[in-house]
Amino acid sequence: MITEVTGQYNAQDLESRIRQLWEEAQTYRKVREMRVGGKKFFFVDGPPYTTGRIHLGTAWNKVIKDSVLRYKSMNCFEVKDRAGWDMHGLPIEVKVEESFGFRNKKDIETYGVDKFIQRCKEFALRQKDDMTAQFKILGAWLDWDDPYMTLKNEYLEAAWWTLKKANEHNLLERGLRVVNWCPRCQTAIADSEVEYWDETDYSIYVKFPVEGEENTYIVIWTTTPWTIPANVAVAVNPTFEYSKVRAWKDGGVDVLIMASDLVEPVLKIGRYKDYELLGTLSAEEMQKLTYTHPLLDLVPGQKGIKHGVHAADFVTAENTGCVHIAPGHGLEDYELGMKKHLEIFCPVGGDGRYTEAAGEKYVGLYVKEADTDVIRDLEEHDRLLAQGRLTHRYGHCWRCKTPIIFIATSQWFLRISDLRDKMLDEVSKITWYPEWAGSARFSDWINNARDWCISRQRYWGIPLPIWTCQKCGHLEVIGTAAELEEKCGCKLSDLHRPDVDAVTWECSCGGKMVRSPDVFDVWFDSAVASWATLHFPSQEKEFQEWWPADFITEGHDQTRGWFYSQLGASMVSFGRAPYKSVLMHGFTLDDQGRKMSKSIGNIVQPEEVVQKFGADILRAYVLGANAPWEDLHFSWEALENTARMLNIFWNAYRFALPYMILDRFDAEKADLSRYEKSLRAEDRWILSRVNSLAEDVTKSMEEYQLHRIIRSISDFILEDLSRWYIQLVRPRTWIEQDDPDKLAAYATIYEVLVKLSRIMAPFTPFLSEAIYQNLVVGLNPNAPPSVHMCEWPKADASRIDKRLEASMSLVREISEASSNARQKSGRKLRWPVSDIVIAPAKDAVDLDNLEFVLKGQTNSKKITVLSPGEKPQMDLEMAPVHKKIGPVHKGEARFVVEALKTANAALVKKQLDESGKAGLSYEGKNYDITAEMVQFKEKPPENLSAAEFSKGFVYVNVTLTPELESEGYSREIIRRIQDMRKELDLRVEDQIRAVVDIESKPILDLALRQKDHIASEVRAAEFELGLGLELKGKLVKDWEIEGVCVRISVDRK
RNA sequence: GGGCCCGUAGCUUAGCCAGGUUGAGCGCACGGCUGAUAACCGUGAGGUCACGCGUUCAAAUCGCGUCGGGCCCA
Structure with a gap:
């Protein structure tokens, strides 16, 4: 049985009710089970990091995923949808460190690595549970009971296996490299973990003394004075010309070498008063120079290093055109160093402090704080040409925000750059x-x-599953736990540190195999998700059946993140991309397009939105706000619009229920096929529209044009269903007997609502389910128990009638135009008009049996459609053309103009058409005019009010007749009695007693003509209409209709 | 310096891939409707579709360039 719903759309109540229903009925599991054996759709959830809180962006992300998966499931795909969690890495370490007040690695070691790891694990698991609850509120149907977690042994093995493969493919390499280094975390960090923002640093110009030339210097520039102790070379651009100049300043004279184009600005910065050019040097000649390190006496590590000049393309025409090269502290420096066989000198330790190689003056100093010491020493050595401050973008550790430094360290690498071309090839597939x-x-x-x-x-x-022999250097990469057990004869319950650190075995050379103490970059964890989630490598079957992924979707930040890391890991192990299609979505920003951040205080929590509006409204909003790949500017106002739209849908749904219940609507009556002959044109129209909608949504979905989907649905609900069809169908629901016309309307609404609930199911799963439960499960206990078990509603082509749709949209346009015309002449819609004339300009107007609809909606008695170009009889207006009248009639021109005002335009036109001239008279005098002296304009006659529509004009005849007036007044009275019924809170079927007292006799007479009609419309069993009547009953009200006082009393019978 | 995206009414946006009257929502003003009604509808004001050049019969849409914003890289 269908139940009546009362009250407004209350998303919170509805959603908690549906959530409970799903839980009790195990709906999610059953939906997935019923699709087993269908075509496979392998989705990999990009694992959110277990921060504990989801934000709007993650909410959007999961809503997209859920909508796609629900859609695929309705299309009978067997969906693989394990949720995933990214649970390792520095962010959690940092959080745990903070909770204990740790400041560095030493604190962790003192506390105990095993306990620290345990805390991290507990922390991650707790966060995961919190976030799961938040995602569930959004209605995200992923496999939350069995998610993949990067901290599980099985997952660790997937990473191990992958690295082993990389090694087999000769893509694993250990080497000295300059890396981004966080001196606080004391670890290398990936390029993608570096965050850039403005930082003010020193900007210094340094003089490097040229060997064998008195008082002569190469001038370099740098923003990192602390790297000067590590300088081993200078780079110049091979295409630049360099100059040697003698320059004077207070207290001395120097010979300086730099790029010719930069001499003047550099000397200005160095406050030199004057200079003379001594000669120019080509880059070739520059390379013959050698120089002495400016702080040679302070840095013992510099002894024995030969300092020369080298050519490098990366040198730009900025600053001095001579670049300070410290291969231990710069990427390009390092590469140049490798190429030119320079010393890779790095007198800085992992803690960011100088080592002994930097000399006793610097040892132990934190490099960022040593800048001033270096500058002071350069100054004391007379090697500082100038110093200043500069604000530029500088990299920071994305976790602890410490400025990064570059240092040369020994690290493990995957040789991805070798695979570049193959990767590009995969990307194109x-x-x-x-x-x-x-x-x-x-x-x-x-x-x-x-x-x-x-x-x-x-x-x-x-x-890292890499063990090396301490004696012979033999290297082994272990792929699985079983393999490790075999090697060492021990069994580990947990593969994490520190237990795994203790595992050793004897190398064939007799040496000891010891694990490399490092852990993986956390990006490597999620990189293996597509096979780890299939329990590979511990099981192979699933992998064979499902891999690679059909679909992934993440934000555009993942271009350098997960899209990339997955591709990289997959290329080294499988030589192909691990996913077949990718939807890249945007970021959620605030309403002004700014990033949501704590410092601005513009963060919006998804929880807050759900509390205020409910999950479905949030979902519909984020899906529909804009194209998925563009950034979403979050707006509460827009959210309210979405809420309004769904509320109207709710009202549309609610509208028919009381009538259906009253008429004992059942499964048999709901069967649309019984009414084929009784369907009205408007019924066929809305059925056509809902099928067109299914078609449109399907098409948009195939292209992931998610915003178009919500837009189509919203248009359908607002325009077609609420604003139009329900208005048309209303009077039919008031028919009292079991009339086929009424039943056909019910069946149509029923069909539309049920289909719509299925179309909306992937996007607003709660609301759809609620409606489905009532309408479908309520009538037919054998129906699928959830809307999400239904199949996706394919468009029924036999129901689609594009011609009818086109005609209806014309009818709507004409109807709007006629409202417009009515408004111009002050004729309310409640008052009928005798006729409406449609005058198309060019194309014929095809009303396709919708004349009846048009009559009803325009409240008119007759509709006339003219042929294209044809018009109703028009009044003709004339306007004088002064420019032409003046020269001919001269002094009497103004009389001609006056004459035109009173002349009959039609007659003048006729004369002009026939003879080319027309005679006018003014105060007894006659004037002749020619066609050019007058301009004609057509004007609708007084009784016709016109308005334009896309195909021409609509003319509404606003002439009143007693019949029309009588109807108008009766409708005024009906509406007011209905209003009073409402006030009395009467039920639709209740009968009433009503008395209407009208103080004006002529109007009373008009109303009396419709007395019976009024009585039946308002269900009045007793009805009095007259003058000076006694008002009796519960509710008495005075009204004013067209300036006349009307007093009405209403009471329940 | 390089790559990508974006720039349409006061605000938020659709249309751009596939060239053919810029469409909506919010807000504002006026009017209407009332058996879904703490709703709804109509009308009005408001647009150099960032700017320039080109291709074309035709450009918001395609191409080139400029400016502004964002993200990423160097």
């Missing part, structure tokens, strides 16, 4: 939404791909 996400953005990123530093000198992560 993937389907990207939007297309440019792959062809432009991602390809560009891959073009710049460098080798991937996968080692981190930390604790909470997947341990």
